[in-house]
Amino acid sequence: MLAVRKARRKLRMGTICSPNPSGTKTSSEVCNADWMASLPPHLHNLPLSNLAIPGSHDSFSYWVDEKSPVGPDQTQAIKRLARISLVKKLMKKWSVTQNLTFREQLEAGIRYFDLRVSSKPGDADQEIYFIHGLFGIKVWDGLMEIDSFLTQHPQEIIFLDFNHFYAMDETHHKCLVLRIQEAFGNKLCPACSVENLTLRTLWEKNCQYPFLWPGKKIPAPWANTTSVRKLILFLETTLSERAPRGSFHVSQAILTPRVKTIARGLVGGLKNTLVHRNLPAILDWVKTQKPGAMGVNIITSDFVDLVDFAATVIKLNDLLQEDTALAKC
Numbered sequence: 306m307l308a309v310r311k312a313r314r315k316l317r318m319g320t321i322c323s324p325n326p327s328g329t330k331t332s333s334e335v336c337n338a339d340w341m342a343s344l345p346p347h348l349h350n351l352p353l354s355n356l357a358i359p360g361s362h363d364s365f366s367y368w369v370d371e372k373s374p375v376g377p378d379q380t381q382a383i384k385r386l387a388r389i390s391l392v393k394k395l396m397k398k399w400s401v402t403q404n405l406t407f408r409e410q411l412e413a414g415i416r417y418f419d420l421r422v423s424s425k426p427g428d429a430d431q432e433i434y435f436i437h438g439l440f441g442i443k444v445w446d447g448l449m450e451i452d453s454f455l456t457q458h459p460q461e462i463i464f465l466d467f468n469h470f471y472a473m474d475e476t477h478h479k480c481l482v483l484r485i486q487e488a489f490g491n492k493l494c495p496a497c498s499v500e501n502l503t504l505r506t507l508w509e510k511n512c513q514y515p516f517l518w519p520g521k522k523i524p525a526p527w528a529n530t531t532s533v534r535k536l537i538l539f540l541e542t543t544l545s546e547r548a549p550r551g552s553f554h555v556s557q558a559i560l561t562p563r564v565k566t567i568a569r570g571l572v573g574g575l576k577n578t579l580v581h582r583n584l585p586a587i588l589d590w591v592k593t594q595k596p597g598a599m600g601v602n603i604i605t606s607d608f609v610d611l612v613d614f615a616a617t618v619i620k621l622n623d624l625l626q627e628d629t630a631l632a633k634c
Contacts (some may be wrong), residue, residue, distance in 0.1 A: 337414030339618050341504060345626055349505040351592055353462065354553045357596035357621035360417025360464070360605040361410055362559045363402040365435035365447060371397045373440040374426055374561060377472040383438075395440065398574025399567055402436035402607045405446055414615035417464040417555070417603045418451075419525075422481065423471035431480040436471060438516075444481065448488035455492055462507055464480045464603065466523060466555075482517070500550050511554035521604075525555035531579065533586045540590065547599055554602040558587045580607050588612045595624050 309373065309457045348356065371393040375384045405413065422444055435441035451463060470478070486493070494507060496518050528539035540556050547554050556600040560579050562570075568579030591614075594601040601621065606614050 307331050336412050337615055337619060338412045338454075339458055339461065340414050341416070341462055342458070344504070344622065348622065349508075350503050352500050352598075352624065353502050353504065353626070354499050354602055355597050355600075357594070357601055357618050358416050358464070358511055358603045359414055359618035360419065360555065360603045361403055361415050361609050362419050362557065362605045362607050363405070363421065363437050364410065364415070364418035364528070365403075365420060365441045366401050366437045367403040367406055369400045369437060369439035371439060376423055376436040376438055376440060378421070378423065378428070378436060378469070379438055384411070395571055395574075396438050398572070398576075399562065402437070402575060403584050404610050406607055407450045410609065411451070411458075411461075411463070413609065414610060414619055416462060417605065418466065419589060419605060420465060420467045421469035421471070422467060422473070424473055426472065431477055433477060433481055433484070444489070445484050448484060452488050452492070455489075460504070460508055462504065464523070464553075468520070468525070468527070472586070478565055499552055521552065522557060523553040524544075525557055525605075527557055528559075529560075529561050531560050531563055533560065533583050536560060537590050544599070544601065548593060549598050556604045558591065558604055558606050560587075560607075575610055576611075580611065584608065584612050584614075588614060588617060591617050591621075594621060596621050597625070 344356075347598070375393070375396070376388040379387075383396075387396065403410070405415075407418070410418075421436055422433050424442070425432065425434055425440055433444045435444060435447060451465075455461065455463065467481075473481075494510075496504070499522055526539070526543040528536045530536050536558070540558060544556065560583055562575060562579055566579060584606070591601075591604060594604075596602065604618050605622070609615055
């Protein structure tokens with residue numbers, strides 16, 4: 306799923322990538338690399354909006370370039386401070402939210418990517434980069450890495466959510482769309498009714514254009530808190546308000562640092578200050594959830610490798626098997 310929101314609010318578009326039926330698997334199966342293909346047959350016909358799907362927050366930020374200019378997503382005050390080289394080193398500690406590359410996340414079972422993009426000041430071409438405070442890799446390089454995985458794992462479905470754009474004019478947007486088309490070709494899923502979108506329909510289709518989905522089809526409410534208690538209350542409330550039909554749903558199981566949080570843990574960074582000690586409690590909440598039309602769907606986390614996050618989310622789909630078994634009794 307690719308959902309795109311302009312930085313100047315709130316135009317969103319999107320697409321879903323599905324694998325090329327002619328692709329081949331690698332000889333070695335890694336972790337949860339084929340978990341969708343391994344789901345029991347009765348779940349193949351269940352809407353994707355009813356499955357539990359693990360995702361990552363700021364998925365691209367496993368690497369950011371401290372030698373690059375500060376991104377246009379930052380304030381002028383931060384840009385002035387960043388003239389001091391130490392400031393960029395500290396920014397990196399708070400900009401990185403993942404340890405794993407795209408490929409490693411995919412092999413671990415992550416199927417939803419949260420993506421933010423920008424042009425780079427001073428670049429003469431139309432190149433677009435991932436960004437979170439500092440610039441990351443080129444978008445094209447990331448797309449090619451994802452496409453390589455899809456080709457090798459032809460029954461896995463990946464959601465790409467482009468939800469922030471910075472320093473991008475119409476030409477940049479057209480360039481991004483063309484890059485997506487070039488990278489994925491007929492792997493792109495046409496926009497259609499969410500409730501009719503199942504694994505089986507995607508496996509059977511030769512997907513073509515149009516491929517941009519409206520952002521309202523994949524709402525991702527944001528708690529914006531440093532408190533685990535408030536985060537869980539927010540996640541429960543937004544799940545209870547989830548529309549029963551017509552959209553996916555993203556539960557952002559993440560904590561967001563405030564200015565005083567960063568000031569207190571300046572050297573420690575996001576992982577050591579906020580995530581390490583709170584992620585186990587967040588995972589405990591995940592374990593109590595149930596997928597379905599009014600349950601969890603996509604769940605995202607920072608540093609998905611610090612706990613058994615992806616496998617825990619995937620395992621929630623076993624509850625759908627139990628429901629089906631009970632219905633047959």
